[in-house]
Amino acid sequence: MAGTSFVRKELMGQTPPPMTSAGIIGWLRQNLFGSWMNSVLTILSVGFIAIILWEVLPWIVRSSWTASSLRECREAIDLAWGDHVDGACWAVIRERYLQLIYGFYPSEQYWRANLAFILLLVSLAPILFPALPRQMLWFSAAFPFLCFWLLWGGTLWLPIVAALGFAVGYLAFIAANRAAGQLAGAIAALLAPVVWWIWLAAPVSRGLDSVIGIGIEPVESAKFGGFMLSVTIGITGIALSLPIGILLALGRQSGLVILKSLCVGFIEFIRGVPLITLLFVASTLLNIFMPPGTNFDIILRVVIMVTLFSSAYMAEVIRGGLAALPKGQFEAADSLGLDYWKRQRLVIMPQALKISIPAIVGNFIGLFKDTTLVSIIGLLDPIGLTNNIRADVNWNGIVWELYGFIALLFFIFCFSMSRYSMYLERKLNTDHR
Amino acid sequence: MSELLTDREIDRSHMEVSDEVVIEITGMNKWFGTFHVLRDINLTVFRGERIVVCGPSGAGKSMLIRCINALEEHQKGQIVVEGTILSSDLKNIDKIRSEVGMCFQHFNLFPHLTILENCTLAPIWVRRVPLKEAQETAMHFLEKVKIPDQAQKYPGQLSGGQQQRVAIARSLCMRPRIMLFDEPTSALDPEMIKEVLDTMIELAEEGMTMLCVTHEMGFARQVANRVIFMAEGQVVEQNEPEAFFDNPQSDRTKLFLSQILGH
Numbered sequence: 138m139a140g141t142s143f144v145r146k147e148l149m150g151q152t153p154p155p156m157t158s159a160g161i162i163g164w165l166r167q168n169l170f171g172s173w174m175n176s177v178l179t180i181l182s183v184g185f186i187a188i189i190l191w192e193v194l195p196w197i198v199r200s201s202w203t204a205s206s207l208r209e210c211r212e213a214i215d216l217a218w219g220d221h222v223d224g225a226c227w228a229v230i231r232e233r234y235l236q237l238i239y240g241f242y243p244s245e246q247y248w249r250a251n252l253a254f255i256l257l258l259v260s261l262a263p264i265l266f267p268a269l270p271r272q273m274l275w276f277s278a279a280f281p282f283l284c285f286w287l288l289w290g291g292t293l294w295l296p297i298v299a300a301l302g303f304a305v306g307y308l309a310f311i312a313a314n315r316a317a318g319q320l321a322g323a324i325a326a327l328l329a330p331v332v333w334w335i336w337l338a339a340p341v342s343r344g345l346d347s348v349i350g351i352g353i354e355p356v357e358s359a360k361f362g363g364f365m366l367s368v369t370i371g372i373t374g375i376a377l378s379l380p381i382g383i384l385l386a387l388g389r390q391s392g393l394v395i396l397k398s399l400c401v402g403f404i405e406f407i408r409g410v411p412l413i414t415l416l417f418v419a420s421t422l423l424n425i426f427m428p429p430g431t432n433f434d435i436i437l438r439v440v441i442m443v444t445l446f447s448s449a450y451m452a453e454v455i456r457g458g459l460a461a462l463p464k465g466q467f468e469a470a471d472s473l474g475l476d477y478w479k480r481q482r483l484v485i486m487p488q489a490l491k492i493s494i495p496a497i498v499g500n501f502i503g504l505f506k507d508t509t510l511v512s513i514i515g516l517l518d519p520i521g522l523t524n525n526i527r528a529d530v531n532w533n534g535i536v537w538e539l540y541g542f543i544a545l546l547f548f549i550f551c552f553s554m555s556r557y558s559m560y561l562e563r564k565l566n567t568d569h570r
Numbered sequence: 571m572s573e574l575l576t577d578r579e580i581d582r583s584h585m586e587v588s589d590e591v592v593i594e595i596t597g598m599n600k601w602f603g604t605f606h607v608l609r610d611i612n613l614t615v616f617r618g619e620r621i622v623v624c625g626p627s628g629a630g631k632s633m634l635i636r637c638i639n640a641l642e643e644h645q646k647g648q649i650v651v652e653g654t655i656l657s658s659d660l661k662n663i664d665k666i667r668s669e670v671g672m673c674f675q676h677f678n679l680f681p682h683l684t685i686l687e688n689c690t691l692a693p694i695w696v697r698r699v700p701l702k703e704a705q706e707t708a709m710h711f712l713e714k715v716k717i718p719d720q721a722q723k724y725p726g727q728l729s730g731g732q733q734q735r736v737a738i739a740r741s742l743c744m745r746p747r748i749m750l751f752d753e754p755t756s757a758l759d760p761e762m763i764k765e766v767l768d769t770m771i772e773l774a775e776e777g778m779t780m781l782c783v784t785h786e787m788g789f790a791r792q793v794a795n796r797v798i799f800m801a802e803g804q805v806v807e808q809n810e811p812e813a814f815f816d817n818p819q820s821d822r823t824k825l826f827l828s829q830i831l832g833h
């Protein structure tokens with residue numbers, strides 16, 4: 138049939154899309170009023186948001202910033218906006234914000250907490266943004282010890298001696314490896330630093346301090362509180378739970394039956410127990426098992442529990458990432474002669490972690506918010522402090538303002554984490570560019 | 571399946587088979603549970619040989635060449651590669667893997683690394699070659715497979731044929747003395763098959779010892795010096811390409827050839 142044949146003589150060029158699918162109107166149409174159902178939902182949600190703002194905004198705005206008690210607040214609001222107007226009493230935040238941030242940390246030492254926070258940002262920068270010079274990572278490695286010293290004070294020798302624990306572990310590994318093989322080396326590398334930290338670090342640093350004393354005023358853990366406490370526990374937990382989670386995930390995949398069952402047992406046990414239980418164990422039970430006389434710091438205990446808890450979840454998240462990798466990646470790495478650790482580090486983990494970024498950051502955010510649970514075992518994190526503030530006769534009965542302020546600060550932290558994770562995902566997306 | 575693979579004359583001046591044994595497989599057996607995947611394989615490969623392995627799907631072709639660089643474990647028999655006995659000793663496995671390059675059906679490039687990084691990764695971390703030198707070597711081999719201008723891209727941005735050529739270059743960067751290919755063209759669109767086969771022909775022209783699982787019978791005829799036919803986990807027939815194609819002996823081979831050549 139000659140009539141059906143068709144030949145295009147000239148190829149068409151590109152033409153712009155029709156107005157209805159481009160521009161603001163196009164966007165509105167596509168996203169908000171795409172269908173009958175969509176339009177109803179749009180109108181309902183806009184109405185809902187409007188009602189909430191209608192109720193909340195006046196409360197936020199018609200407020201008092203300068204009273205010194207809840208009663209004065211109410212009087213000031215009545216005076217300014219008329220009787221029976223319900224307004225926020227931000228004066229409590231004005232009076233207590235330092236406490237909510239620093240807890241009972243001595244005010245003449247605030248600079249130490251501030252400095253630690255700034256240095257935290259500096260040490261995070263090279264980890265978060267690979268474009269920065271790699272030498273900065275040395276500072277990141279030293280930061281935990283420096284931060285510990287800044288916050289708790291005392292002799293400078295203690296963090297130095299604590300850092301030496303890693304050197305001790307390395308030496309023990311070399312020695313045991315030579316004497317009795319790799320397994321012995323690994324065990325020695327794990328045990329030696331623990332022994333060093335628990336029994337030797339304190340006396341050694343005391344000894345060094347008595348010879349050359351360098352130190353700043355010590356601040357005991359009981360004085361820690363507010364956001365400073367949340368950030369301390371949260372960041373330490375975050376920083377430790379990722380590497381531990383990776384090791385647990387790898388252990389769970391290992392061919393060594395004992396290692397594998399240990400990892401599975403640990404992960405399943407921790408996931409089966411509420412964090413609150415672990416925190417109670419940390420606050421009460423743990424002391425029973427410690428040698429009498431040892432003073433095992435409560436914040437340290439809590440950090441350990443939070444870390445263990447979070448790393449069990451982290452392990453499962455990473456296991457999901459590992460399972461999503463095609464088998465070919467393992468085989469290609471093997472066939473190129475990369476050994477187990479190089480394969481994990483250079484080929485598998487970069488991809489598995491990338492896949493798991495949303496879940497990992499979700500875990501981080503969860504962990505950070507879970508730090509508020511420490512109020513239940515009596516630590517004075519921001520939530521713990523609200524009770525403390527309400528115990529003051531002046532502020533008895535104040536609720537929304539405190540929780541609102543705390544929520545705002547938590548939101549800033551969590552939202553930045555979430556934005557960063559989206560940035561990272563975009564940056565690492567090399568699949569379909 | 572096209573019979574004629576390349577229109578240019580193949581340069582056979584370096585394609586010599588020496589009498590030096592590079593791979594020696596004796597009485598090798600492999601099971602998956604009770605399933606006998608490889609049955610009593612005996613195979614000797616000499617330096618400079620270009621062997622094509624063919625056979626129906628599930629015959630154990632992949633298993634055979636994967637056993638050679640220990641991606642799969644064999645349970646019985648012996649494999650000796652370049653004088654190293656393949657055992658569960660990790661040192662030997664690493665040694666053999668650094669002598670043997672491998673290309674996969676699905677390329678298996680590392681998607682998070684650029685083409686150049688894909689090629690320099692193993693030389694830097696396994697052979698401890700300095701970065702500069704590794705990059706120069708990588709560019710040399712990328713030029714050879716004719717994609718030096720893609721070096722800074724990511725694998726996901728390349729076509730299948732280009733990816734497979736990068737995979738070949740990546741293996742070559744480790745300077746292997748033997749190359750294994752597991753159906754390197756079966757995941758490719760027809761127009762890309764030729765560019766990959768051309769690369770493989772050039773490799774053969776330089777005298778590389780090659781073991782290729784492939785159904786490209788044109789390649790087998792023109793490049794191979796030996797064709798091995800496998801079925802049900804065993805070597806059923808092996809011969810020089812001429813004799814193999816023109817005068818197959820066993821019925822299974824005849825059946826297979828008639829199916830694949832479409833007669």
Ligand SMILES: Nc1ncnc2c1ncn2[C@@H]1O[C@H](COP(=O)(O)OP(=O)(O)O)[C@@H](O)[C@H]1O
Nearest residue numbers: 602605607625626627628629630631632633634
């Ligand atoms: N992991 C495995 N477990 C059990 N059987 C397998 C496994 N991998 C492959 N097989 C079987 O081994 C046989 C040989 O596989 P293979 O070497 O991949 O065949 P082919 O010749 O198509 O490359 C097939 O029957 C396949 O089903």
Ligand SMILES: [Mg+2]
Nearest residue numbers: 631632752753
């Ligand atoms: Mg196969």
